[in-house]
Amino acid sequence: MDATTDDAAVLPDRPLADHRRPVALVAGVIATVLFVGLRFAVELSGSAPLPVDEWWDDAMSALAHPIGVLVAWVPAIVGGTIGMIVIGVATTIVFLLRRRPWDALNVGGAIALVVLIGAPLAAVIARARPTGSLAETMATSFPSGHTAVATTIVITLGLILRRRWVWAAGTVWVVLMMWSRTYLHAHWLSDVVAGFLEGVAVATLVWALIEVWRVRRAQRLSRSPE
Secondary structure, eight states: OOTTTTSTTTOTTOOSSOTTHHHHHHHHHHHHHHHHHHHHHHHHTTTOOOHHHHHHHHHHHHTOOHHHHHHHHHHHHHTSHHHHHHHHHHHHHHHHHTTOHHHHHHHHHHHHHHHHHHHHHHHHHOOOOOTTOSSOOSSOOSSOHHHHHHHHHHHHHHHHHOOHHHHHHHHHHHHHHHHHHHHTTSSOHHHHHHHHHHHHHHHHHHHHHHHHHHHHHHHHHHHSOO
């Protein structure tokens, strides 16, 4: 890796030590604790839907409409396995081409980790999806992988790019994804909340870890003899 690549010499808006790192760490820890707490709540219920899950599922059924289903399928397809792989690989390649390997590592690592955590966990918990699911029917409902990956990508890009419009557009996308998964009865409300918390935890903690790694490497290089 080039000594000046992806550091302040190439990216003037990139500080040596980002003041957002402690905030990201706190957010990551809180999201992790809430995720684990929700996981135990689902476990204690025997993986059955919580009262709020049934209420929300009934509400989505009451709002059912062909146009709503069509709209809901857009994030479901784009945020599916193939769609997320394409987005993740494309984003990683773009950062590499722009000589930002740390950011490429951040995106690729965060997406890989959130999938490695969520997919096996969903299989182990084997929570049944709502009755009449219009999407997946396998008993792998908790947590929502679509929501987890969407949240991970949005927060990771928000932290990397430091642009308000990225946060704004990303927030709309995550909310749309969470609504989509419950509107299609592919997930319970607690599933998408768990996916959101998983995504927040992974994105913030991976970003903070890579920031520490980047700063320490920059410090070592600055101390190295010419």
